[in-house]
Amino acid sequence: MAVSALLPSDRLRADGEDDDHVRLLADLDAPLPPILVHRSTMRVIDGMHRLRGAQLRGKKEVDVEFFDGEPEDAFALAVKLNVAHGLPLSLADRTAAATRIVASRPQWSDRRIAANTGLAASTVSAIRRRSTTQGEQSNTRMGRDGRIRPLHATEGRLRASQIIAAHPDASLREIAQRAGIATATAKDVRDRIRLGQDPVAPR
Structure with missing residues (x-):
């Protein structure tokens, strides 16, 4: 060059x-x-x-x-x-x-x-x-692994519950990716909703 x-x-x-x-x-x-x-x-x-x-x-x-x-x-x-x-x-x-x-x-x-x-x-x-x-900053952060995660766990869980309500057949992987949470957290949110519980786990 x-x-x-x-x-x-x-x-x-x-x-x-x-x-x-x-x-x-x-x-x-x-x-x-x-x-x-x-x-x-x-x-x-x-x-x-x-x-x-x-x-x-x-x-x-x-x-x-x-x-x-x-x-x-x-x-x-x-x-x-x-x-x-x-x-x-x-x-x-x-x-x-x-x-x-x-x-x-x-x-x-x-x-x-x-x-x-x-x-x-x-x-x-x-x-x-x-x-x-x-x-002006968003409520999510992209980690070193390239994954986007919410700053606050509560926001991620609430977002996941909205996704589940709108798309009940969505896979756990899809829910987790769209909500910016771990797959295990998405599973916990879905299980809690099925049991009629609040998607946000009590502290």
């Missing part, structure tokens, strides 16, 4: 790329991993230091791999990759990234964002509470 065709990454580092690290990569004779690029924007997701190192060496082309997805998913991936390897992101950079992800992906759980940014889940929770978009 032509170096001139690539755009710089979303600004992950407040201070920009580290010049010493760029020179270190430029001096290496060994081949470096491909640069990860967001296909639709041609913006670098991971590998800005490698790209600048190649430019410093006067290279006109670099090896790339493409990522297909939304820009905000590309940003989240960039943060995750830069936390996992290469020159680490500073605490301030990771906190800023988490703030952006909370705003752009409010349905993601605190643990999922924490895993992406290298922060504690409690830190992400505090960021979420301070977020100006708090009032």
Whole structure:
């Protein structure tokens, strides 16, 4: 891929790329991993230091791999990759990234964002509470496994009871998926309804 065709990454580092690290990569004779690029924007997701190192060496082309997805998913991936390897992101950079992800992906759980940014889940929770978009956030969270779960168990059980009433022949898996609850919880709700009990278990 032509170096001139690539755009710089979303600004992950407040201070920009580290010049010493760029020179270190430029001096290496060994081949470096491909640069990860967001296909639709041609913006670098991971590998800005490698790209600048190649430019410093006067290279006109670099090896790339493409990522297909939304820009905000590309940003989240960039943060995750830069936390996992290469020159680490500073605490301030990771906190800023988490703030952006909370705003752009409010349905993601605190643990999922924490895993992406290298922060504690409690830190992400505090960021979420301070977020100006708090009032617009949904009542569900998407976990690291990709499953959507309600923030409050009561809401999930009530949603499941409504689904069962509207679709009495629905499978437990379907009820659980649509209500954002575990299959075992969906079974408990259905059993309680059949017994004429409140779908919300007493505490």
